[in-house]
Amino acid sequence: MKIGNTARNQTARRILPIACASALAGPVSLPASAYADFVTPPSVPADIQVPEGNEPFLKAHASGTQNYICLPSDSGFAWTFFGPQATLFNRYNQQVITHFLSPNPFEKETSRVTWQHSRDTSTVWGQGIASSSDPAFVAPDAIPWLLVQMVGAQDGPTGGHALTPTTFIQRLNTVGGVAPSTGCAEPTDVGQKALVPYKAEYFFYKPDEYRY
Numbered sequence: 001m002k003i004g005n006t007a008r009n010q011t012a013r014r015i016l017p018i019a020c021a022s023a024l025a026g027p028v029s030l031p032a033s034a035y036a037d038f039v040t041p042p043s044v045p046a047d048i049q050v051p052e053g054n055e056p057f058l059k060a061h062a063s064g065t066q067n068y069i070c071l072p073s074d075s076g077f078a079w080t081f082f083g084p085q086a087t088l089f090n091r092y093n094q095q096v097i098t099h100f101l102s103p104n105p106f107e108k109e110t111s112r113v114t115w116q117h118s119r120d121t122s123t124v125w126g127q128g129i130a131s132s133s134d135p136a137f138v139a140p141d142a143i144p145w146l147l148v149q150m151v152g153a154q155d156g157p158t159g160g161h162a163l164t165p166t167t168f169i170q171r172l173n174t175v176g177g178v179a180p181s182t183g184c185a186e187p188t189d190v191g192q193k194a195l196v197p198y199k200a201e202y203f204f205y206k207p208d209e210y211r212y
Contacts, residue, residue, distance in 0.1 A: 038091075041203045042172060045132040048147035050168045050205050057165065058204040060088035060096055065195040066143060066177035070184035077189060079179035084113060085195070088202060097163070099202075106152035113148065115169070115202075120160020125152035126169055143177035143198060146170065165206035175199040 039056040064086025068079040083101030090096045095118050103109035104125040112125040126148035133144045148169040155161045177198025183189060 045134040048130045048132050054167050054205040055208050056203050057206045060202050062086040062088045062200045066198050068179045068194045070189045070192045077184050079184050104152040117162045120162050121156035122160045122163040123154045124150050124163045124166045127151045142174040145172050165210045166204050168205040170203040171200050173201045
């Protein structure tokens, strides 16, 4: 059946307001497969490069704290890292991931750094396998850049899998987060905590052949 001019005009009138409303609504969240086209990691030191066969699919910038506790050590007392607490945002400053320490169910509840997607609650656990404080890349008052390998991944309760393809994560362009230089020297300091503000960019990688 042919569509007459009147019907086509009515259709056009319906589409136009929808298109205008979409344009006024602001940035639209893209699926990870589409967003991957925009992810370009910076140059990094050789020892934290991601192995071949993996490609970046997600970039997010983090703001939060690196958390330390004062404990006895071989040399007396020292600030000991016990986990991060941060929120990760996409390029539109929308919250996309939370970052913290939690038990990894795939390693008999071993505590691991964790990233959980804010929308579908898919979760990955990681283990740092390399770090760099190369002054050509890393600021002197910033925590090291890291290469983290995935050691556990879990879909969300409704099957969400935004993060589960992850194989490696890089922590780059760090600012702050270094343990304090004071406040942990006496027995009375043991148990004191320091939550040190930091910022960083995280790049998530998946296998080259993986398709959503």
